[in-house]
Each structure stands twice: as structure tokens, then as C-alpha cells.
Amino acid sequence: MMLTGKTQLLGVIGNPVTHSLSPVMHNAALAELGADYVYVAFPVAAPELEIAIPGLLVLGIQGFNITIPHKQAILPLLADISPAAQAIGAVNTVWRTEQGWAGTNTDVAGFIAPLKSLRDWSGATALVLGNGGAARAVVAGCGQLGFAQIQVVGRNAQKLAEFQASWLASSLHLPLVSLGWDALLTLLPTADLIVNTTPLGMHPTVDRSPLTAAHLALAPAEAVVYDLIYTPRPTQLLAQAAQRGLATLDGLEMLVQQGAAALEIWLHQAAPVATMRQALVDWLAR
Ligand code: NAP
Numbered sequence: 001m002m003l004t005g006k007t008q009l010l011g012v013i014g015n016p017v018t019h020s021l022s023p024v025m026h027n028a029a030l031a032e033l034g035a036d037y038v039y040v041a042f043p044v045a046a047p048e049l050e051i052a053i054p055g056l057l058v059l060g061i062q063g064f065n066i067t068i069p070h071k072q073a074i075l076p077l078l079a080d081i082s083p084a085a086q087a088i089g090a091v092n093t094v095w096r097t098e099q100g101w102a103g104t105n106t107d108v109a110g111f112i113a114p115l116k117s118l119r120d121w122s123g124a125t126a127l128v129l130g131n132g133g134a135a136r137a138v139v140a141g142c143g144q145l146g147f148a149q150i151q152v153v154g155r156n157a158q159k160l161a162e163f164q165a166s167w168l169a170s171s172l173h174l175p176l177v178s179l180g181w182d183a184l185l186t187l188l189p190t191a192d193l194i195v196n197t198t199p200l201g202m203h204p205t206v207d208r209s210p211l212t213a214a215h216l217a218l219a220p221a222e223a224v225v226y227d228l229i230y231t232p233r234p235t236q237l238l239a240q241a242a243q244r245g246l247a248t249l250d251g252l253e254m255l256v257q258q259g260a261a262a263l264e265i266w267l268h269q270a271a272p273v274a275t276m277r278q279a280l281v282d283w284l285a286r
Contacts, residue, residue: 025256057100066092107137138228208236225238260273
């Protein structure tokens with residue numbers, strides 16, 4: 001694609017942002033669609049966020065993703081925020097409106113996309129490991145899928161209490177309990193879906209897993225184990241789960257689908273999901 005004076009800009013802001021896989025995935029999609037757009041990474045330091053956001057509007061940027069550390073800090077700088085992003089407390093996708101920037105969180109759509117085709121989850125029980133930023137999208141996603149119970153385990157009692165309180169105050173009214181890590185032994189035998197939202201198993205802890213083989217032995221034979229980590233493939237957790245005969249999902253599809261959902265918001269057309277997935281697989285296999 002030739003870049004001309006008419007080429008439109010999309011991008012991602014974060015700090016650091018040079019490692020982001022979004023430019024790889026989105027530029028492959030834009031080329032496939034023949035769209036006259038380019039997607040670039042903008043490093044923005046936290047103190048500069050307030051000037052960067054109106055600056056991007058003035059420069060005519062069509063939309064952008066937000067990654068660490070700005071996913072929460074951007075909220076007061078937006079003209080409109082979707083109810084899901086408000087409940088999660090984080091925005092990862094922004095687009096232009098006449099009033100200014102509008103934002104939502106496509107991590108929820110990304111998380112639920114590979115689950116939707118597996119079974120009907122209404123009435124099921126989800127067990128979520130960790131209570132950080134990604135866990136918030138996971139909890140909202142489990143709510144959308146109709147889980148009857150969403151059980152979150154974490155290691156820090158104070159953060160866990162704040163996590164629970166934030167959902168009680170939200171408009172989503174989810175069937176959520178937040179418990180200490182030692183509750184795992186009681187919760188695993190009834191878990192239909194087990195989601196790892198901790199970074200355990202990702203570089204530099206690729207040889208670690210949030211669950212032991214003994215933990216996994218407690219899970220029902222039909223349980224699905226979902227690790228949000230997308231590299232390495234498989235993680236230690238998913239290798240152990242597969243060995244135990246459990247169904248597994250890794251984080252690559254969530255990454256692809258949150259990107260596809262963002263692209264559809266920006267371009268108002270279906271995203272070439274297979275091209276986006278292949279671009280990431282090729283890039284990660286380099
Ligand atoms: P985060 O906000 O830092 O949250 C991490 C959570 O894991 C926190 O609750 C943290 O507990 C907990 N944790 C960390 N180390 C632990 C350990 N050794 N034992 C038990 N708990 C531990 O990070 P995040 O943004 O949620 O990201 C989490 C993971 O999800 C990362 O691996 C990220 O790559 C992945 N992710 C994937 C996608 C995707 O599209 N596939 C999207 C988002 C995130 P403390 O608060 O006590 O430290």
C-alpha cells in the first residue's frame with residue numbers, strides 16, 4: 001500500500017509500546033482490506049497523557065488502542081465511555097466522535113469469542129486465577145456468557161477486597177466471590193472453566209504454572225483451562241492440563257479477537273480475522 005497525503009492513521013499508545021503486537025496484526029488486516037490506513041505505535045509517558053490525547057484528536061488520528069500504563073488513566077480524558085468499560089474501569093479502544101474521543105473495552109469480546117463456540121455457559125462456574133487488569137475483562141465476559149458463579153482467587157487480601165467491592169458497586173450485578181489462593185482446593189472440583197489471568201508461565205517465568213498437577217487432578221474431566229498468556233504456546237499450565245486430558249485455550253485468540261473488534265469499530269466493516277491470526281502466529285514463530 002502506497003502511503004499518500006490521504007492515508008489515515010490508527011495506532012496504539014503505551015509505555016513501553018515497542019514490543020506491542022498490535023501493529024503487526026492491524027497492518028496485516030489493513031493490507032488485506034486494501035484500506036488506506038496505517039497503524040503505528042506511539043510511545044506516551046504517563047505525565048504526557050493529558051496533552052497526547054487532545055493532540056491525537058487535532059492530528060486527525062482516526063482511532064487508537066491503549067495499553068499499559070494508560071488503560072485506567074485515559075478514562076477522564078474521554079467524552080464518552082461504554083458501560084462495560086466503565087464497569088471494568090479500563091479502556092483499550094478509542095474512536096473519534098463529534099464530541100471528542102469515545103472509548104470501550106474490546107478485551108471482553110476478545111475473551112469470550114473462543115468460549116462462545118465451545119458450549120452454552122449459562123449456569124456454569126468460572127474459576128479465575130488472579131485479580132489484576134485482565135481479570136476485570138474476564139469477569140465481565142463471564143457475566144456476559146451467563147455464568148451462575150464467578151469465583152476469583154488472588155494472593156493479596158487487600159487488593160482482593162477492593163476488587164470485590166468495585167464489582168459490588170458496578171452496574172453489572174455479577175454473581176462474584178473473591179477468595180484467597182488457599183480456597184483453590186475447595187473450588188477446583190466444581191470449576192467448569194479455569195482462567196489464568198496471572199503472568200505466571202509468561203517470560204521470565206515460562207517454567208512456572210499457577211496450578212500444580214495435583215490441583216489440576218481435582219478439576220472435573222469436562223473443565224476447560226484458558227490461559228490468557230499467548231507466548232509460549234503452550235504455557236506450562238496448558239501443557240499440564242492437556243496431559244490431564246482437559247480442553248485448553250491460550251490467549252492468542254483473545255488477542256486476535258480484541259483487535260478484530262477494535263478494527264470493526266474504526267472501519268465499520270468485518271475484520272479479516274484469519275489474516276490477523278496468521279500475522280501473529282508468523283510473527284511469534286520468527
Ligand atoms: P496485572 O494487572 O499485573 O495482574 C496480574 C495479576 O496476577 C494480579 O492479580 C497479581 O497479583 C497476580 N499475580 C502475579 N504474580 C502472581 C503469582 N506469582 N502468584 C499469584 N498471583 C500472581 O496484569 P494483567 O494486565 O491483568 O495481565 C495478566 C496476564 O494476562 C499477562 O500475562 C498478560 O500478558 C495477559 N493478557 C493477555 C491478553 C490477551 O489478549 N491474550 C490481554 C490482557 C492480558 P498481585 O496484584 O498481588 O501482584
